Amino acid sequence: MTSLPNFTDSLSQLIACSSISSTLPSWDQGNLEVIQLLATWFEQLGFTIDIQAVPDTSNKFNLLAKLGNGEGGLLLAGHSDTVPFDENRWQSNPHQVLNQDDKFFGLGTCDMKGFFAFILQVTKDLNAKQLKKPLYILATADEETTMAGARFFAKNQHIKPDVAIIGEPTNLVPVVMHKGHMSHRISVEGKSGHSSKPNLGINAIEIMYKVIGQLIKLKETFDTNYKNDAFDVPAPTLNLGAISGGDNANRICGHCHLDIDLRSLPGMSDAELINWLSDALKPLAEQYPGRITFEEMHPSSPSFEQKKQEQSISECFISVAEEISGHSCCAVNYATEAPYIQQLGCQTIVMGPGSIDQAHQPNEFLAHSEIDKTEKILLSMIQRYCLS
Incomplete structure (x- = not known):
């Protein structure tokens, strides 16, 4: 041996x-x-x-x-x-x-x-x-x-x-x-065109700007309403991790993607987080029908x-x-x-x-x-x- x-x-x-x-x-x-x-x-x-x-x-x-x-x-x-x-x-x-x-x-x-x-x-x-x-x-x-x-x-x-x-x-x-961990990609589908005629296109970056505003409000809701003092970061977290979009300065941006990371407290389910995310984006989804989607990037960890x-x-x-x-x-x-x-x-x-x-x-x-x-x-x- x-x-x-x-x-x-x-x-x-x-x-x-x-x-x-x-x-x-x-x-x-x-x-x-x-x-x-x-x-x-x-x-x-x-x-x-x-x-x-x-x-x-x-x-x-x-x-x-x-x-x-x-x-x-x-x-x-x-x-x-x-x-x-x-x-x-x-x-x-x-x-x-x-x-x-x-x-x-x-x-x-x-x-x-x-x-x-x-x-x-x-x-x-x-x-x-x-x-x-x-x-x-x-x-x-x-x-x-x-x-x-x-x-x-x-x-x-x-x-x-x-x-x-x-x-x-x-x-x-x-x-x-x-904490649990999940990550999603939020995608905005715009309509590209020449930058000299913005009214003929739909700028995906401008819509994503509004999406980010809703996500910041959701972060504030987490900070205010959900706490577990066992953690040194006591609230659930939402991180805006990576963003990409557009292809040239003189073109209206036709696509924009934002990758986010959510870390939940014990007792919070994935379904709850997804519902909060959906509710946060709902007003914009109604304003821009069919242009805002989100999908899980990889399986979540509870x-x-x-x-x-x-x-x-x-x-x-x-x-x-x-x-x-x-x-x-x-x-x-x-x-x-x-x-x-x-x-x-x-x-x-x-x-x-x-x-x-x-x-x-x-x-x-x-x-x-x-x-x-x-x-x-x-x-x-x-x-x-x-x-x-």
Whole structure:
């Protein structure tokens, strides 16, 4: 049997497997190399391995590894892909770990291939015969774009662990709430013509100007009427992210597009957001029949909230996570795979090493100081939910 790598070597091997997810075909890659590497390691440790192709993706796969038998247990989950990178802003090769200044630099060290390197280390000495409940490890595909891997897993798996930890970088603070995310493209169809005769055309930019005015009013409504103080940005947000239109200064603009981003609070449904958006644009849609449309750019991600269970403190996962981590639970503004994992019927938290401030940034890193803390937390969770 080939000896298993130590933490530094396993992290280096994972980072060397490029697995970028992007909506741009020129950047988008498969993740099979990462999945096969993880499968090789965990199979050596006695885990049963299940690799599944994710439908409607290009060469993307999920991995589920299981050690032990029975019901319940612990699921440790994370995504196997990374975002693209700007090579000119990196001071080292993004796909080679640079161990320097008590930090591991590399694309995915923090977000979030490093989590799997930690899992490998803490499972090296586990004996399946000693486990009273199973330990599951899930590596998903395409989290950074469509979350297709987690969506597929939630719909097609029949496991039901007692609890799940998603190892996104939270500085090892348990996250029990986050906002949802959806994005839409608003399109205005005008009528082009010569700029010297504006009355013979319909300027799409001028209509979009009015659309933006309605969206600003909707933002103000969110700020005034909807708040959740668990978040540092307590209201739902609406961001005007990108705009394009027209082709020449001396032509009446015939087309204009605006891409917007909406982040909802827990308890808000996609249908509510779409209704608010429709109501905001309705007066203009009636004024300019057939000229204003909006469509979802990619599948939305729901908000997430893990409420405290009506159990004893020793059985409530939130209480256990706070006790083991030494941190109070919190809410974050970004989206994760947590709502999909929660659909398995398990208590779910997001908690992992590293800071979200490093994610999606040039010179992404994972600090050496995270190693002992992360391994102790994972070992404590395995002890409580699989060995006790």
